[in-house]
Amino acid sequence: MLKTILKQIAILQFILGGVMLIPSFTAIIYAEWYSLLGFGISSVIVSGIAYFSYKSLKNVEEPKHQQSLMIAASGWLMIIIMGSIPYFIIAQITPVTVMQSFVPKGFDYESSLMNFRNPLHCLFESTSAFTTTGLTMSYHEPSIGKSLLFYRCFSQWIGGAGFIVMALAIFKQIPGQSALLLYGSEASGTKLKTNVIQTARSIWKIYVFITFLMAVYLFIGTFFILPDYPLSENIFDAINHAMAGQSTGGFSTLDDSIATYKSAKMDILFLLPMLVGGLSIPFLYRFTLLQNYKLLWKDIQTRAFIIASVIGGGLLALLLASSNGVSDPVREGIFQFISGLSTTGWQTSNISQWDDLPVLFMVAGAMIIGGSAGGTVGGVKIIRALLIQKGLRWHINKIFASENTIKKVKFNNRYMLPSEMNEELAKAGVFTLIYLLFVFFSTCFTVYWMGDGYTLVDAIFESASAQGTVGLSTGISDPSMNPILELIYIVQMWAGRIEIIPILVLVRVLFYGTKIRNI
Numbered sequence: 001m002l003k004t005i006l007k008q009i010a011i012l013q014f015i016l017g018g019v020m021l022i023p024s025f026t027a028i029i030y031a032e033w034y035s036l037l038g039f040g041i042s043s044v045i046v047s048g049i050a051y052f053s054y055k056s057l058k059n060v061e062e063p064k065h066q067q068s069l070m071i072a073a074s075g076w077l078m079i080i081i082m083g084s085i086p087y088f089i090i091a092q093i094t095p096v097t098v099m100q101s102f103v104p105k106g107f108d109y110e111s112s113l114m115n116f117r118n119p120l121h122c123l124f125e126s127t128s129a130f131t132t133t134g135l136t137m138s139y140h141e142p143s144i145g146k147s148l149l150f151y152r153c154f155s156q157w158i159g160g161a162g163f164i165v166m167a168l169a170i171f172k173q174i175p176g177q178s179a180l181l182l183y184g185s186e187a188s189g190t191k192l193k194t195n196v197i198q199t200a201r202s203i204w205k206i207y208v209f210i211t212f213l214m215a216v217y218l219f220i221g222t223f224f225i226l227p228d229y230p231l232s233e234n235i236f237d238a239i240n241h242a243m244a245g246q247s248t249g250g251f252s253t254l255d256d257s258i259a260t261y262k263s264a265k266m267d268i269l270f271l272l273p274m275l276v277g278g279l280s281i282p283f284l285y286r287f288t289l290l291q292n293y294k295l296l297w298k299d300i301q302t303r304a305f306i307i308a309s310v311i312g313g314g315l316l317a318l319l320l321a322s323s324n325g326v327s328d329p330v331r332e333g334i335f336q337f338i339s340g341l342s343t344t345g346w347q348t349s350n351i352s353q354w355d356d357l358p359v360l361f362m363v364a365g366a367m368i369i370g371g372s373a374g375g376t377v378g379g380v381k382i383i384r385a386l387l388i389q390k391g392l393r394w395h396i397n398k399i400f401a402s403e404n405t406i407k408k409v410k411f412n413n414r415y416m417l418p419s420e421m422n423e424e425l426a427k428a429g430v431f432t433l434i435y436l437l438f439v440f441f442s443t444c445f446t447v448y449w450m451g452d453g454y455t456l457v458d459a460i461f462e463s464a465s466a467q468g469t470v471g472l473s474t475g476i477s478d479p480s481m482n483p484i485l486e487l488i489y490i491v492q493m494w495a496g497r498i499e500i501i502p503i504l505v506l507v508r509v510l511f512y513g514t515k516i517r518n519i
Helices: 002-019 023-029 033-056 065-083 085-093 096-101 112-117 119-130 146-161 163-170 176-186 196-225 231-246 264-269 271-277 281-289 300-321 329-341 356-367 382-399 418-449 456-467 483-498 501-512
Strands: 255-258 409-411 414-416
Touching: 002 033, 002 065, 002 146, 023 033, 023 146, 033 065, 033 085, 033 146, 065 085, 065 119, 065 483, 065 501, 085 112, 085 119, 085 146, 096 112, 112 119, 119 146, 119 483, 146 163, 146 196, 146 231, 163 196, 196 231, 196 264, 196 271, 196 281, 231 271, 264 271, 264 329, 271 300, 271 329, 300 329, 300 356, 300 382, 329 356, 356 456, 382 409, 382 418, 409 418, 414 418, 418 456, 418 483, 456 483, 483 501
Parallel strands: none
Antiparallel strands: 409 414
């Protein structure tokens, strides 16, 4: 079993080695030679380990169900660990004078690249990137250099659609049953084609297509809204923000996220990438390529996501209207609610200055729920929230029905018998309970280890942000945070990306093996 898992991890590392080479082109364009060397060394290390591991494990058996879940958990963990290498190497080999040259003219702060001389900060940044979270140790983002800025957003983009899905799209030799199990361990399980390999390729096709459209949209929009903005910076920002938006990752090339533009029109411009990123990839495929426009309202998740964005944004704006320190409650409320619900994490408001009620509303009404299943979002997912509310209504209605009544339940265009509904409801309920427990215990640890000046509400918000791979922050996550708390958030982001269960399976196997135990 161990050899089977290691073989699949080696395949994922092959891809990661290639991913590390892509930012090298950015390093060449901007003449960041130390970064170029760092990416080259990192790629050789990761690819070399992958090559020798795969060669020694070539003829092992294909994965079974429990192994596919372990591959998802351990594979993502290794991607996170190995993905941190470029940050560390580049920070180590780049002279301080070169680091400081990355600091924009007119500023005199220390380059944030110095933070990555701490390996734990590298691991945190890599985790946040590949899990599409957006919390960062790059306190002043522009000061780490263009190539590392690109690597962060590119990592989010790759992590959004998924490494396992990419592996299935690239490698033809994975057998059908194994491919199906691996796909289900990372993706939603929705098949766009009759074949899982074809489904994986279709996912990446629509993913690339939408990202390209968003990059063009952001470039043109910025060009007209901010005509004095440098053209080269516009192109760079548009490409990176398109990747971060479609992956709902939320990293930015700017020092203060989208707030740096200081433009209400730019805030409006960035609403579309967040809304599109919060939708499921199967929906985007059918809506764009198959031109099934009726799904915009007929698809249960899409409809709920649109309604929640409108109502939730309005309610948050009302709450912020009576909150101290909020200059434009409508603008900040709508933008931040959609950012939280889509789990994108772009920030235009100082959330640490909000009153407690709007902060808690963001947590419960947006960040914990998240966007559409089958997309790149975190959170419980809208489909589970809808199923739980449907199940609650169904159980209440059963009280008034006769004992002999057997009534099918219609949910998401599917009719289910009571036994089927109970099973689906149990799965959604158990997952939601585990999810909330993660947030609860993380909040307890945060309260204990967070710095002075933060409140319980700040701790709840930061924990929910890490667990939901949202990336919004009240300021707790920064290079000065307690290392233990930093590790806790790393685990949360990892768990949030692969929906917890694969990690629990991995932990169970590590402690008890694969033998069936009495419970």
